[in-house]
Amino acid sequence: MKVHFFVEGDADKSFMMALFPQLPPESIDILNGKDFNDKNILRIKEMFVLGKKVCLFIDADKDYDSRLEYYTDKKAEIGDYNLFLMPDNSNNGNLESIYEAIAKNTSFWTCFETYNNCIESLNYKRTLPKSKVYAYIEALRDNENSKDLFNKTNFPKLINQHFDLNHEYLKPLKDFVNSHISQ
Amino acid sequence: MKVSDNNIIDFKVKNFKKFKHFEMDNLGQFNLIVGDNNVGKTSVLEALLVKTNSNLFIEGLLHSLEIGRNIDVESNQNIISKFYVNISDSDIINSEISFSFNTIEQFKEIKIICNQNANLSKFVISINHQNPNIVESYVSKNNIGGNLMPNLIFSSNIYSSFSARTFSDKIYRYASKKDKLIKTLKILLPNITDLYPDKFETSSQTIYARQKDIDKAIPMQLIGEGSVKLLNYLIFMQFFSDQDRIMLDEVDNGIHYSKMKDFWKILLKSSVDNQIQLFMTTHSKECINYYKEALSELGEEFQNEARIISLNELPDKSVKAFNYNYERFSNELELGNEIRGGY
Numbered sequence: 001m002k003v004h005f006f007v008e009g010d011a012d013k014s015f016m017m018a019l020f021p022q023l024p025p026e027s028i029d030i031l032n033g034k035d036f037n038d039k040n041i042l043r044i045k046e047m048f049v050l051g052k053k054v055c056l057f058i059d060a061d062k063d064y065d066s067r068l069e070y071y072t073d074k075k076a077e078i079g080d081y082n083l084f085l086m087p088d089n090s091n092n093g094n095l096e097s098i099y100e101a102i103a104k105n106t107s108f109w110t111c112f113e114t115y116n117n118c119i120e121s122l123n124y125k126r127t128l129p130k131s132k133v134y135a136y137i138e139a140l141r142d143n144e145n146s147k148d149l150f151n152k153t154n155f156p157k158l159i160n161q162h163f164d165l166n167h168e169y170l171k172p173l174k175d176f177v178n179s180h181i182s183q
Numbered sequence: 184m185k186v187s188d189n190n191i192i193d194f195k196v197k198n199f200k201k202f203k204h205f206e207m208d209n210l211g212q213f214n215l216i217v218g219d220n221n222v223g224k225t226s227v228l229e230a231l232l233v234k235t236n237s238n239l240f241i242e243g244l245l246h247s248l249e250i251g252r253n254i255d256v257e258s259n260q261n262i263i264s265k266f267y268v269n270i271s272d273s274d275i276i277n278s279e280i281s282f283s284f285n286t287i288e289q290f291k292e293i294k295i296i297c298n299q300n301a302n303l304s305k306f307v308i309s310i311n312h313q314n315p316n317i318v319e320s321y322v323s324k325n326n327i328g329g330n331l332m333p334n335l336i337f338s339s340n341i342y343s344s345f346s347a348r349t350f351s352d353k354i355y356r357y358a359s360k361k362d363k364l365i366k367t368l369k370i371l372l373p374n375i376t377d378l379y380p381d382k383f384e385t386s387s388q389t390i391y392a393r394q395k396d397i398d399k400a401i402p403m404q405l406i407g408e409g410s411v412k413l414l415n416y417l418i419f420m421q422f423f424s425d426q427d428r429i430m431l432d433e434v435d436n437g438i439h440y441s442k443m444k445d446f447w448k449i450l451l452k453s454s455v456d457n458q459i460q461l462f463m464t465t466h467s468k469e470c471i472n473y474y475k476e477a478l479s480e481l482g483e484e485f486q487n488e489a490r491i492i493s494l495n496e497l498p499d500k501s502v503k504a505f506n507y508n509y510e511r512f513s514n515e516l517e518l519g520n521e522i523r524g525g526y
Contacts, residue, residue, distance in 0.1 A: 004526075010519070026521035032514075039514050046505050051498040152519075 003180050004047040006031050006040070006081075007057045011130065011155075012095055016057070018156035019165055020177055025152075034058050041078055048079045055180055059094035060085040082180060088172040099133045102167040108136050137162055184484040186212050187458040189427045191231075194284040198268045200226040207504045211488040213451055215434075215474055216464045218494030219525030223502050224464040225251065227494070228335050228430040229266075231462055233282040233293055237306040237320045240293070243333035251337040251432065263297055263304050279307075334423050335430040336416075338437070344388045346415040349422045351380035351387035364417055367453070370445050372410050378403075390414070408437035413446060417453055424457040434463035435470035443470065447477035451485055468523065475513055486510075495524040 005028045007013050013028050031040045047054050060067050064085060071083050087093040087101070100109060112132045134150065137158050141149060148154055159165070193208035201223050207214075216224050229251075232243035248254040248265060266280060283292040294307040298319075306318040332345045354360045361378065368375050377393040379400070391400040403411050416431065423429050438446050454461045465471065471491065478486050486509035493505040507515065507522060515522050 013519075024526065026526040029520045030518040032518055039511055042511070043515070043520070046495075049497070049503060049505075050495055 001051065001053050003027065003053045003055055004029065004050075005055050005057065006044065008032075008034050008059060008095075010152075011133075012057060012086075014150075014152065014155040015095060015098070015159060017152075018159035018163075019170065019174070020181075021156075023181070031056075036074060036078070044078055044081065053180055054079065054081040055084065055177070056081050057084050057086060060087070060092050061094055062092055064090070064092050082176075084173065084176045086173075088169070089176060090172070096130065096133055098169065098173070099136070099163060101169040102163045102165070103136060104162055104164055105136075105140060108139060112136070184212075184455055184488065185458070186455075186488065187427075187460065188287045190460045191284045191286055191428065194231070195282070196230045197281045198278065199230050199266055199280045199282070201268060202226065202230075202502060203268050205230075205502055205504070207492055207506065209490070209506050209508075210460075210492075211490040211508075212454060212460055213485075213488055214460070214462045214490045214492055215471065216462065216492045216494065217466070217471065217523040219496070219523070220466075222494045222496055222524060224494060225432055228432055228462055228464065230282060231428060231430050232333060232335055233284070235291065235293065235308050235310070237308075237318045239333075240306075241304075241320055243335060246333045247335055247337075251335070263295065266295075267297075332419075332422070334419075334426070334428060336419060336432065338433040346418045347380055347387040347390050349418050350378070350390050351383055354418065354421055355380055360421065364414075364421075367417060367449055368410070368414060370449060371413055371442050372406065378414075409439055409442060409446070412437050413449065416450060420453045420457045420459055423459055426459070428460040428462060429454075431461065431463040433465060435465050435467055438470075440469055440473070443473035444477050444480075447474050448481060451477065451481060451489075455485075466523070471512075471523070472516060475509075475516055478509060479513070491522060493522050493524050 005016065005023070007016060007028060008031055010030060013025075013030055016023065016028055017025060029040075029043060044054055044056075056071065058067065058071060067085055068083070071085075075081060086095050087097040100106075103109070109132070112135060115135075116132070137149065140162050141158065149158065190212060191210055193206065193210065195204075195206040196202055197204050199205075201221075205223070205227070207227070216227055218224050225247075229244065229247045232240060232247065234240040234243070244266060254265065267278065279294045279296045281292060281294045283290070285291075290311050292307075292309045292312075296305040296307065298305060304320055306320055308316045308318065332349075354364055355378070365375060365378055368378075372392075372394075374395040374397075375392055376395055377400075379391050379393075380387040381389045381391060381402075390403045392403050392406060393400045403414055419429060434450075435443065435446075450461070474489070474491075478489050489509045489512075491507040491512045493507065495503050495505060497503055505522075505524075512522060
C-alpha cells in the first residue's frame with residue numbers, strides 16, 4: 001500500500017526529504033499549518049479514496065496531550081490517518097527540538113540563546129525557534145553555498161551536512177516512517 | 184460572465200475505452216484535465232465528442248482513431264469495438280457504451296449498442312429521460328466527411344488545412360472578424376500586420392502572414408509552432424462558436440513558457456467570447472502554473488469557471504476524477520503540492 005505524508009510546512013518537508021531520501025517529493029504534502037481546513041481535509045480524504053495510507057506529522061508544541069486528543073478525535077470526521085507528534089511522539093516539542101538535539105555543533109545554541117535573550121529584553125515577546133535553525137546553518141555554511149541556502153534542493157543537503165541524521169533522538173520518527181513504508 | 188446553457192455540468196460514461204465507469208462533476212467553462220500517462224485523459228476528450236447526431240458522433244470518434252491514435256480505420260473490420268472497454272470483438276454484440284450528461288437545461292443519455300455486424304450500431308438517444316429515439320448507423324470509413332472537423336483537436340493535426348479553409352470562408356471575408364483576430368494575435372506576435380489565405384474559401388490550404396518591415400508574406404507555419412497553434416485555436420473557436428464545447432489535447436505543446444500566460448489569457452477570453460466550453464489536457468506543471476497566473480489576472484468571473492480535473496487510477500484500476508476549483512488548485516500549487524496524479 002502506498003503512503004502519503006502530510007507535514008505542517010516547507011521546513012518540515014525539507015527535513016523529511018533529508019531524513020528519508022527514498023520518499024518521492026510528491027508523496028509529501030504541505031498542510032500549511034497545523035489546523036485542518038476544508039481544503040486539506042478534502043485532500044486527505046482523496047488520498048484515502050486512492051487507497052493510500054495517510055501519515056500526519058504535527059508539532060506537539062507545548063501540550064502533547066491536548067494535541068493528541070484533538071487529532072485523535074478528528075479521525076472520526078476525516079479518516080483513520082496515522083499520527084506522529086513531533087519531536088518524538090511522546091513529549092512536548094516540535095521540529096526545532098529535533099534540530100537542537102541532533103546538531104553537530106551544539107555550542108552554537110549558547111550563542112543563539114544570548115541573542116534571543118537580548119531580543120526578549122527589548123520587549124519583543126517573540127521567541128525565534130525557526131530563525132535559530134536557519135542562523136545555525138547560515139553560520140556553518142561553506143562560502144560556496146551562499147546562494148539560495150534554503151531552497152528545496154539545497155536545504156536538505158545542508159541538513160545532511162550539519163546535523164547528525166543517525167542520532168538516537170531520531171529513532172521514534174524513523175521507526176514510525178519505516179514501519180509504514182515497509183508494509 | 185455569461186456561460187452557455189449547453190455547458191456540461193456533469194458527465195458519466197460507461198464501457199468506453201478504458202473506463203468501465205467514469206464520471207466528472209461540477210464542471211466549469213474551462214476544464215484542464217491532468218493525470219499520469221495512460222490514465223485516460225485523451226479518452227475523456229474522445230468521450231466528450233458525444234452528440235445526439237449519430238453520424239457526427241461516429242465521425243468524431245473515427246477521426247480521433249485515425250488522427251489522434253494513428254489507427255487505420257479502413258483496414259480494421261470491427262471499428263466500433265475499439266471504443267469498448269475490455270470486451271473482445273466476439274462479445275460486443277448487444278453490449279452497450281453509454282454517455283450521459285447534464286447541462287443547465289437538459290439531461291441527455293446516448294447509448295451505442297453493437298448489432299451482429301459489429302460495424303452496424305444502434306444509437307439510443309434520450310433527452311430528459313423521455314422518449315428514447317433509436318437510430319441505426321453504419322460505422323465505416325465513409326463516415327469521415329472531407330470537410331467536417333470534429334471539435335477534438337490533437338496536437339498532431341494542428342496544421343490541418345481545415346483552419347485555412349475556415350479562415351478563408353468564415354473570417355477573411357468579414358473585416359471586423361479579421362481585424363479582431365489580428366489584434367488578438369498581435370499580443371503574441373506584435374509584428375503581424377495582416378493575414379490572408381492563399382486561395383479563396385474551400386480550396387484554401389495555407390494562411391499567409393505579413394509582418395512589419397518585411398516585404399515578403401510568409402506562410403504562418405514558418406512563423407513558429409506556438410503562433411500557428413494559437414491562430415488555429417482562435418479559428419476553431421470562431422468555427423465552433425455557440426456550439427457546445429471544444430476539446431484540445433496537450434493544449435500547451437509548442438508554446439514557449441514566456442508566452443504561456445498570454446496564451447492562456449487569449450484562449451480563455453476567446454472561450455467566453457465564443458460561448459464555448461473548453462476541455463483541455465496537459466502533462467506540464469508549468470502549463471498549470473501559468474493557467475493559474477492567467478486566471479489571477481483575468482479576475483473572479485473567470486476564476487469561478489476554472490477547474491483542474493485530476494485523473495487518478497485506483498488500486499482496482501478504475502479511474503477517479505478529483506475536481507479542483509480555482510481556490511483549491513491555487514492553494515495546492517502555492518504550497519507546492521502535486522495535483523497531477525501519478526503519485
